[in-house]
Amino acid sequence: MILPIGPVHPNLKEPLRLKLKTQGERVLSAEIDYGYVHRGIERVMKGKTWQKGIYLSERVCGICSYIHTQTFAETFEKIAGERAPLRAQFLRVLTNELDRIQSHLLANSTYFKCIEHETLFMYMLYLREPVMDAIELLTGNRVNMGWNVVGGVKMDVNQSHLDSIQEIITKLESEFDRYVEMFDHGPMVGLRSHDVGKLTQEEAIKARAVGPIGRASGLKHDLREKHHTYQDNFDFKVIWRKDQDNYARNMNRFDEITESMKLIKQVILNLPEGDVRKKINIPAGYGEWRNEAPRGEVTYSIETNGNLIKNISIRTPSIMNIDACAKYMLKDVATVADAISTYASVDPCIACTERVVIVDESGKSGEYVYPEYKLEYKSE
Amino acid sequence: MLDGLKDIIRKSSIHVCLVSTGGCNGCDIEVVALLSPRYDLEQYGIYVTNNPREADVVLVTGAVTEQWRDKLERIFAKVPDPKIVVAIGNCPLSGDVFNQEGGSVYAPVSDYIPVDAEVSGCPPRPTEILAAILSAGPDAIAAKGRQKV
Numbered sequence: 445m446i447l448p449i450g451p452v453h454p455n456l457k458e459p460l461r462l463k464l465k466t467q468g469e470r471v472l473s474a475e476i477d478y479g480y481v482h483r484g485i486e487r488v489m490k491g492k493t494w495q496k497g498i499y500l501s502e503r504v505c506g507i508c509s510y511i512h513t514q515t516f517a518e519t520f521e522k523i524a525g526e527r528a529p530l531r532a533q534f535l536r537v538l539t540n541e542l543d544r545i546q547s548h549l550l551a552n553s554t555y556f557k558c559i560e561h562e563t564l565f566m567y568m569l570y571l572r573e574p575v576m577d578a579i580e581l582l583t584g585n586r587v588n589m590g591w592n593v594v595g596g597v598k599m600d601v602n603q604s605h606l607d608s609i610q611e612i613i614t615k616l617e618s619e620f621d622r623y624v625e626m627f628d629h630g631p632m633v634g635l636r637s638h639d640v641g642k643l644t645q646e647e648a649i650k651a652r653a654v655g656p657i658g659r660a661s662g663l664k665h666d667l668r669e670k671h672h673t674y675q676d677n678f679d680f681k682v683i684w685r686k687d688q689d690n691y692a693r694n695m696n697r698f699d700e701i702t703e704s705m706k707l708i709k710q711v712i713l714n715l716p717e718g719d720v721r722k723k724i725n726i727p728a729g730y731g732e733w734r735n736e737a738p739r740g741e742v743t744y745s746i747e748t749n750g751n752l753i754k755n756i757s758i759r760t761p762s763i764m765n766i767d768a769c770a771k772y773m774l775k776d777v778a779t780v781a782d783a784i785s786t787y788a789s790v791d792p793c794i795a796c797t798e799r800v801v802i803v804d805e806s807g808k809s810g811e812y813v814y815p816e817y818k819l820e821y822k823s824e
Numbered sequence: 825m826l827d828g829l830k831d832i833i834r835k836s837s838i839h840v841c842l843v844s845t846g847g848c849n850g851c852d853i854e855v856v857a858l859l860s861p862r863y864d865l866e867q868y869g870i871y872v873t874n875n876p877r878e879a880d881v882v883l884v885t886g887a888v889t890e891q892w893r894d895k896l897e898r899i900f901a902k903v904p905d906p907k908i909v910v911a912i913g914n915c916p917l918s919g920d921v922f923n924q925e926g927g928s929v930y931a932p933v934s935d936y937i938p939v940d941a942e943v944s945g946c947p948p949r950p951t952e953i954l955a956a957i958l959s960a961g962p963d964a965i966a967a968k969g970r971q972k973v
Contacts (some may be wrong), residue, residue, distance in 0.1 A: 451895070452842075452876060453874060457844065458844050459844050481846040481886070482846070482891075483889060483922040483928060483929050488921070488922060490926065504849075505849060506850025507850075545884055550853060564860075566861055569861065572857070573861075586949065690938035774891060793849070794848040816971050
């Protein structure tokens with residue numbers, strides 16, 4: 445029988461319909477219906493200046509709103525062939541890692557709610573609030589920060605901000621291990637998490653799983669390694685695991701939070717002096733930039749005439765991860781409750797995914813690049 | 825006397841249903857933050873159920889997208905009386921940035937269902953959402969309940 449779940453469901457923050465094909469309690473396969481959050485944001489962006497575009501790009505997704513603006517700004521900086529001042533790059537790293545911490549904590553809290561572990565759910569939200577305070581202190585807003593501009597960041601920080609953030613991170617670090625241990629050694633959590641929702645490495649490659657989901661399946665791939673700021677200035681190690689199940693995905697996120705806290709400390713220690721914003725003249729051209737969002741890689745391809753955005757295409761990680769979940773993880777799951785928790789372990793972000801629908805009548809599935817511009821800018 | 829008793833019960837146990845009708849999910853995570861120990865929605869006798877059939881208060885976040893145009897009314901019909909609707913964020917009020925040329929949103933929410941309270945902001949802070957639910961919720965539910973009886 446087909447068991448529909450959603451679009452309004454206690455454990456899904458966002459609307460999405462999950463159709464589970466069940467036999468008794470066993471879930472045989474799953475299908476996902478998208479389209480509840482499609483707002484046509486790329487279409488709205490076309491013909492707007494970057495000042496309006498960056499505001500819109502923040503509204504692609506609320507949870508990882510920061511990385512969208514950073515990628516948008518860096519795409520324009522790439523078109524101009526310039527980079528933001530070093531202090532601005534450091535501040536971007538600082539905000540990015542704070543955003544990653546709160547996003548991962550929220551994702552794990554959703555998972556714990558799905559396995560009915562109310563205690564850890566509350567603890568995760570308890571840990572998250574100070575991080576939201578740090579973000580608010582730094583940028584002025586809790587969710588949609590409006591922090592990036594093309595050529596740097598909007599505001600400078602002073603020492604008192606950094607001291608407060610350092611204090612928050614130190615406190616988080618001292619408490620954090622206890623909660624990770626609760627998850628790591630909890631017998632009930634283990635029963636619900638180990639060997640549930642397996643995604644093997646081959647399947648992860650086939651489904652193009654990225655981010656913590658791919659890394660938990662043994663794909664050591666983190667775009668921060670290739671980002672110039674991280675490459676030149678920071679030491680961090682890519683967290684990846686081999687156990688491939690729900691436990692691995694959550695544990696991977698926990699370990700990444702630890703790594704992010706180390707990065708924040710490095711930023712505060714080594715923050716260089718200088719400007720945080722410079723004027724960049726944007727020429728006409730086409731650029732593409734990829735960044736590591738909390739959920740994986742986010743790609744922006746922008747074509748501009750120097751003033752207005754002519755074309756824009758946004759590719760977000762959730763679409764691949766949710767597809768990997770529907771195709772491979774929700775295949776022969778023992779119970780419906782496990783299917784829900786597996787779905788939550790993928791950290792789905794529906795507002796991110798609802799980008800564009802390509803219907804090709806001839807049946808060819810082409811990549812979403814504007815053909816004429818691809819030829820024109822091939823040499824780049 | 826029965827009315828008074830019902831008032832007390834209705835005021836002290838409010839079930840909230842979050843319906844996201846297509847926004848950037850910023851408001852949704854601020855509602856989730858309400859559950860955290862810092863804001864602690866449940867100390868005011870408010871429970872998040874997300875089952876429309878059990879709810880007293882419907883929180884609508886998001887501009888109405890194509891898929892939600894008929895579904896929103898259907899969900900509202902399933903909520904038992906007395907019920908109130910709180911619109912959270914700019915999207916349900918005006919469509920915010922999505923309500924421009926090219927966007928496929930059909931805001932405002934009040935075209936589809938009656939809205940009792942509105943919280944503007946992109947997104948509003950959790951305290952503002954909480955204040956809106958508390959100031960509009962219990963009394964409006966009690967008043968609407970008396971109308972029916």
